[in-house]
Amino acid sequence: MSEHKNKIDQQPVQDLRSAIALLESIDGEFVSTDVAVDPHAELSGVYRYVGAGGTCQRPTRKGPAMMFNTIKGFPGVRVVTGLMSTRQRVGYLLNCAPEKLGFLLKESVSKAIAPVVVGKEDAVCQEVVHFATDPDFDLRTLLPAPTNTEEDAGPYFTMGMCYASDPETKQSDITIHRLCIQSRDELSMWLTPGRHIDAFREKAERLGQALPISISIGVDPAIEIAACFEPPTTPLGFNELSIAGALRGKPVELVNCVSINERAIAHAEIVIEGELLPNVRVREDQNTNTGKAMPEFPGYTGEAKAALPVIKVKAVTYRKHPILQTTLGPSGEHVSMAGIPTEASILDMIERAMPGRVLNVHAHTSGGGKLLAVLQFRKASPVDEGRQRQAALLAFAAFSELKHVILVDEDVDIFDTDDILWAMQTRYQGDVDTIFIPGVRCHPLDPSQVPEYSPSILQQGTSCKTIFDCTVPFHLKASFERSKFKDVDVRKFLPDFK
Structure with missing residues (x-):
């Protein structure tokens, strides 16, 4: 910028x-x-x-x-x-x-x-x-x-x-x-x-x-x-x-x-x-x-x-x-107009409830700025384990049309889809890291929210909201450190590099 x-x-x-x-x-x-x-x-x-x-x-x-x-x-x-x-x-x-x-x-x-x-x-x-x-x-x-x-x-x-x-x-x-x-x-x-x-x-x-x-x-x-x-x-x-x-x-x-x-x-x-x-x-x-x-x-x-x-x-x-x-x-x-205010609303609600834990939020393009949010959460001590999921619940409260929340650690770039999916592949187990919240009102334009799609949907417009917890359990963090590369000044080699 x-x-x-x-x-x-x-x-x-x-x-x-x-x-x-x-x-x-x-x-x-x-x-x-x-x-x-x-x-x-x-x-x-x-x-x-x-x-x-x-x-x-x-x-x-x-x-x-x-x-x-x-x-x-x-x-x-x-x-x-x-x-x-x-x-x-x-x-x-x-x-x-x-x-x-x-x-x-x-x-x-x-x-x-x-x-x-x-x-x-x-x-x-x-x-x-x-x-x-x-x-x-x-x-x-x-x-x-x-x-x-x-x-x-x-x-x-x-x-x-x-x-x-x-x-x-x-x-x-x-x-x-x-x-x-x-x-x-x-x-x-x-x-x-x-x-x-x-x-x-x-x-x-x-x-x-x-x-x-x-x-x-x-x-x-x-x-x-x-x-x-x-x-x-x-x-x-x-x-x-x-x-x-x-x-x-x-x-x-x-x-x-x-x-x-x-x-x-x-x-x-x-x-x-x-x-x-x-x-x-x-x-x-x-x-x-x-x-x-x-x-x-x-x-x-x-x-x-x-x-x-x-x-x-x-x-x-x-x-x-x-x-x-x-x-x-x-x-x-639409992602920009709907998603950025969504991010602001989520940041505001979570910061008031647990200051300093959610570092940033991205209302992802794939959800049109409404259906999917990626939360970057920092666990500072053992007692923070589980609070990341509480942050996801607060995100749903802050924006009622949100359908899915992906939780990632502070070393993941939430604006890089490859990095988010990397976290899902290496820091997520479906049977223990997926939280389902069925029967909640969501956005009426999601075409999968009909009884014909799922027996859990009793009325069109309700959804199973889901949390994908792709954060490392705090007691295992030392085993999930990313490879550290040397910090260099790239412009020494490529003067026009931006």
């Missing part, structure tokens, strides 16, 4: 465009094309090869972020993807060593800076305004929302920062949900159970009210990372925009919407304003009848939902020559 530190200091990131400018200044982190691309499946098909990574079907790879400058049927709008598809790139964007990102986010929660509201004159997101009452208004021709595959339920906005407020307390929340275009002025919205905006929606629905909601697309990556925090780290009423404020050392700027009583991110590229309608539901694939929704983080295409809440769009505003930001569902970008 140090080789780019001066560049980062000279180019502070405050919105999407400054984030892109930063990445353009770093070799190998950003590419663009002027070749016309179809947003229907082709755009995602291209980026799958260029840099999607994550749980995408192979061949894929970790690669640069990519800008598509020419979108078929949408002159004047560009599309960018993959800004956070690698941990290294998130490190550049947040000015932090990649292995320390979990600690950075953990500290930011405790140093929260509340957002502020600015006037319309300072809100570049409202340079151009389209009201849905205009007879020519049509989301389908206004914005190039991509489809990830040819069997998606429809075009999706996958990087929309959804912002809404409790209809009674007025406390606000921001989060990311899949949003499918259903008509000229309607979006379906899938809210996984437990999300705060869903709690707001349910309360408004009980009151017979629509819930105003803004969807800001193309923002400072610090906001996108912060929006992925979940309880218990950020309980109901905690505005995650304040974490983004802490990451940048200044408050996120909001602006009053033009058509609804809600606020949006002032420096967003695009804002969709609307209302979640009470007691209105729509079948997600009503326009395609594919039975499929879109590719999700585990690497599979999710099923289309039969009855989803509907957002009635009231207006769309955007910057001149806007950039629509999108992500591939199973890409490494």
Whole structure:
């Protein structure tokens, strides 16, 4: 990270465009094309090869972020993807060593800076305004929302920062949900159970009210990372925009919407304003009848939902020559956005319970940043034996959607899969080092969580959570010391070695 530190200091990131400018200044982190691309499946098909990574079907790879400058049927709008598809790139964007990102986010929660509201004159997101009452208004021709595959339920906005407020307390929340275009002025919205905006929606629905909601697309990556925090780290009423404020050392700027009583991110590229309608539901694939929704983080295409809440769009505003930001569902970008806040939550809970024992946490790519965590645990004395498993239990409590925990010692690099698997091959015996916790609610997108898969699963969405203890028993540590190589200055032999 140090080789780019001066560049980062000279180019502070405050919105999407400054984030892109930063990445353009770093070799190998950003590419663009002027070749016309179809947003229907082709755009995602291209980026799958260029840099999607994550749980995408192979061949894929970790690669640069990519800008598509020419979108078929949408002159004047560009599309960018993959800004956070690698941990290294998130490190550049947040000015932090990649292995320390979990600690950075953990500290930011405790140093929260509340957002502020600015006037319309300072809100570049409202340079151009389209009201849905205009007879020519049509989301389908206004914005190039991509489809990830040819069997998606429809075009999706996958990087929309959804912002809404409790209809009674007025406390606000921001989060990311899949949003499918259903008509000229309607979006379906899938809210996984437990999300705060869903709690707001349910309360408004009980009151017979629509819930105003803004969807800001193309923002400072610090906001996108912060929006992925979940309880218990950020309980109901905690505005995650304040974490983004802490990451940048200044408050996120909001602006009053033009058509609804809600606020949006002032420096967003695009804002969709609307209302979640009470007691209105729509079948997600009503326009395609594919039975499929879109590719999700585990690497599979999710099923289309039969009855989803509907957002009635009231207006769309955007910057001149806007950039629509999108992500591939199973890409490494999801790992960064979901996984790093997960790491922060686990670090926070375990550090409070047993200070100094968990040295680091990695929400692994193979679990999409949600299903698998690797914990680096230090046993300092005989009484620490067994506490590593207690740390794993705390990790499950810190993040309810976590399915598997792998425990390793302090000499294992948790960001190197080969090293993790080496520990499993040489410091793990399945019959004594595997701990099963069956019948626990997990993430609904794991396709193995169905009764047909295992007789232990009584209801879809529950799982057998598992701890793989790949740590050496404390009394045997002397027999498991790694081979020690001589420390040398490699640059004496290879001056350009990094």
